[in-house]
Amino acid sequence: MKLSWLILFILFFIDMTVLAQDNKCYKSTEGKDFWFGFMQGRNHNPKHYIEITVSSSHTCTFDIYYGKSTTSSYHGKILPNTPSQIRLDTLRGEPIGSEFVDEKAIHLVSDSLLNLFAMNFSPFSSEAALIYPTALLGKEYYTMCSHGAIIKNSRLFDEFVIVASEDNTTINISPKCPTSGGKAANNLFTITLGKGELYQVQSELSNKGHLTGSYIKSDKPVAVFSGGLSTKNTEEDWDHWYEQMPPVQTWGTTFIAVPLLTRYWDGYNIIPSQPNTTVQIGNKAPIHLSLAGLPLSFSLSFDQASLIQTDKPVLLDQYSNPGSVDQLYSSGDGDPFLITVSPVNQTREEVVFVAYDSPEITLKFFVNIAVKDDAVGKIMLDDVIVPFTALSGTGYSYAQLRVKKGPHRIRTTEPGKGFTANVYAFGNVEGYGYNVGYTPDSQLNLGGYIDEHGKKYKVRCDGSSPVVLNAGNAFDSF
Numbered sequence: 001m002k003l004s005w006l007i008l009f010i011l012f013f014i015d016m017t018v019l020a021q022d023n024k025c026y027k028s029t030e031g032k033d034f035w036f037g038f039m040q041g042r043n044h045n046p047k048h049y050i051e052i053t054v055s056s057s058h059t060c061t062f063d064i065y066y067g068k069s070t071t072s073s074y075h076g077k078i079l080p081n082t083p084s085q086i087r088l089d090t091l092r093g094e095p096i097g098s099e100f101v102d103e104k105a106i107h108l109v110s111d112s113l114l115n116l117f118a119m120n121f122s123p124f125s126s127e128a129a130l131i132y133p134t135a136l137l138g139k140e141y142y143t144m145c146s147h148g149a150i151i152k153n154s155r156l157f158d159e160f161v162i163v164a165s166e167d168n169t170t171i172n173i174s175p176k177c178p179t180s181g182g183k184a185a186n187n188l189f190t191i192t193l194g195k196g197e198l199y200q201v202q203s204e205l206s207n208k209g210h211l212t213g214s215y216i217k218s219d220k221p222v223a224v225f226s227g228g229l230s231t232k233n234t235e236e237d238w239d240h241w242y243e244q245m246p247p248v249q250t251w252g253t254t255f256i257a258v259p260l261l262t263r264y265w266d267g268y269n270i271i272p273s274q275p276n277t278t279v280q281i282g283n284k285a286p287i288h289l290s291l292a293g294l295p296l297s298f299s300l301s302f303d304q305a306s307l308i309q310t311d312k313p314v315l316l317d318q319y320s321n322p323g324s325v326d327q328l329y330s331s332g333d334g335d336p337f338l339i340t341v342s343p344v345n346q347t348r349e350e351v352v353f354v355a356y357d358s359p360e361i362t363l364k365f366f367v368n369i370a371v372k373d374d375a376v377g378k379i380m381l382d383d384v385i386v387p388f389t390a391l392s393g394t395g396y397s398y399a400q401l402r403v404k405k406g407p408h409r410i411r412t413t414e415p416g417k418g419f420t421a422n423v424y425a426f427g428n429v430e431g432y433g434y435n436v437g438y439t440p441d442s443q444l445n446l447g448g449y450i451d452e453h454g455k456k457y458k459v460r461c462d463g464s465s466p467v468v469l470n471a472g473n474a475f476d477s478f
Contacts, residue, residue: 028348029437030056030113031133035165037105037198038094040157040229041120041127041240048122050090052108052131055083055115055352055407062110066092067103068196078114083354083407094120095161098202099181101191105163105198115351115437120242121358127242127337128356128434129225134165136440137221138247142271142293143176144317144338145203145211145226145241157202158211160226160245162218164193169220175201176293177209185209193222202229213271213293227338241338243317243434248273250440251313252343256370256391257281257306258398260318260424260433262333264326270296270308271315279314282306302329307394316341320424320431333364335431339422344370344396346438347418350411353436357405361427367436368422369399369410375417381410410436 038050054062057080063072066089073092078084088106095102108116116131145158157180162171174188180202183189191199203211216224227241251273260266270279272289279287279296282304289296300306308316318339355365369386371379376397379386388397403423410421424433 028439029130029132029136030115031135032110032113033134034108034116034131035105035134035137035163035223036108036116036118036131036244037161037163037223037225038118038120039159039161039200039225039227039242040094040096040202041122041242048090050088050093051085051119051121052088053083053085053117053119053354054078054108054110055081055354056112057081057350057352058112058114060110060112060114062108062114064088065107065109065196067105068194081352081407081409083352085354095198095200098157098159098179098200099183101193101197101199103197105196107196115353117353117434118242119356119432120240122240127227127240128432129243130340130435130437132223132244132246134221136247136250137165137223138249139218139221140248141216141224141245142248142273142315143211143214143216143224143226143245144243144269144271144295144315144340145214145228157205157229159200159202159229160211160214160224161198161200162193162216163198163223163225164195164220165222166220167194169193169218169222171199171216171218171222173201174215176211176213178204180204212269212295215293241336243338243340246315246340246440248313250346251315252345253310253313254344255308255316255341256344256396256398256420257300257304257308257316257318257341258368258370258400258422259300259302259305260320260368261366261400261402262329262331262364262426263302263320264329265299265301265321267297267299267319267321269317269319270310272296272310272312273314274312277310277312277314280309282308305389305391305398307391307396318422320433322429322431333426333428333431335426335429337424337431337433339424339433340435341422342420342435342438344372344420346440347371347420348410348437348439349415349418350409351421351437352407352409353423354407355403355405355423355425356432357425358427358430360430361425361432362405364426365403365405366424367401367403367408367410368424369401369419370421371397371417371419373397375412375414375419378412378414378417379410379419380413382408
């Protein structure tokens with residue numbers, strides 16, 4: 001390596017180390033600073049509202065801001081392991097329509113680390129999502145949306161929302177189907193957002209295509225939420241879908257698919273980040289995905305908990321069927337919802353969450369947990385050891401647990417023995433589900449020539465051209 005390149009590399013390393021120290025607390029989906037947004041839901045009902053839940057193992061004081069405002073609209077405080085639910089201003093926080101720049105982003109700032117969850121509520125059409133801290137936002141995304149709905153001969157929208165965390169953010173968008181605002185499918189267009197602004201894209205009403213697999217690339221970190229205004233399988237069963245998308249750099253290759261209790265079967269979607277990706281679902285024959293961003297859909301029944309492995313990073317989502325699809329198994333309860341499944345290496349060691357109740361959801365609340373086998377006997381739910389079922393021959397185990405409405409705490413009794421988990425609930429033509437948090441394991445793309453030795457990388461420079469090191473946005477050490 002020439003001396004000039006060595007000096008540049010050292011300066012780069014020093015600069016990245018400083019940034020890492022600034023963000024060293026952000027090791028999971030806990031954080032002190034959050035930029036997020038809602039998508040348009042079924043807000044025709046006067047009982048419709050949007051809300052957030054904040055929880056922490058610390059005492060926290062926090063403030064909430066709307067759009068570009070620097071004046072706090074809500075000042076709150078929570079005690080350790082005591083979640084608080086806060087109604088937000090729907091008019092100031094929920095976008096309506098497609099392809100408008102809108103000052104409806106929401107900013108939460110806390111003095112201590114906390115977990116943040118959001119819910120868009122309407123009778124018979126609620127959905128909740130885990131919110132990522134600003135430090136974990138990325139610059140490259142694919143969307144996972146619903147499959148649309150037909151209600152009174154009118155198709156309701158697939159949709160996604162982009163939230164800017166910094167001024168002068170340039171964003172390139174390639175939608176997978178024609179949009180309500182007239183953008184063509186697979187035709188790249190560019191927008192610019194300022195801090196506190198968001199941009200919602202909805203599918204064209206008359207088109208039967210979907211926005212799943214739409215590509216988003218920005219020059220500064222953004223938050224992306226996707227799903228649908230409503231999705232359905234029958235005239236009676238339709239529901240809002242709302243989920244925050246993890247940036248591509250945090251996608252994984254190994255997952256545990258745990259069936260949702262009281263469902264006969266669940267649907268899954270995989271989006272590959274790279275072409276020529278191989279997918280292994282349990283003991284089934286491998287599946288080859290030739291194109292990046294083109295989703296693979298499949299289903300697994302209630303007795304098919306499975307290890308899913310890929311040779312390149314992918315996004316995995318699990319979706320629930322409405323109660324009408326498997327009435328004998330579900331007793332008719334439930335409605336569609338979407339959950340992002342965390343890779344097995346992105347575990348948490350503690351989280352406090354809320355099982356939301358509503359007039360329609362009063363009895364059926366659940367949590368699914370997945371762990372490595374060496375963590376069995378060391379995970380507690382509300383201070384009771386969790387019983388697990390081994391996923392034979394994989395080295396992993398899972399639990400499907402019924403819980404009561406209200407706050408709950410999952411924790412490990414031994415450092416390093418983490419878990420991934422999802423919470424969900426069903427009621428009369430109603431359902432929701434969300435991931436309770438993860439610790440991202442971003443992929444470091446060094447570029448150039450790389451020799452891999454475990455987690456260490458060696459870059460060879462011949463001095464003829466620079467080697468670009470892309471450290472991503474989520475690392476806390478180098």
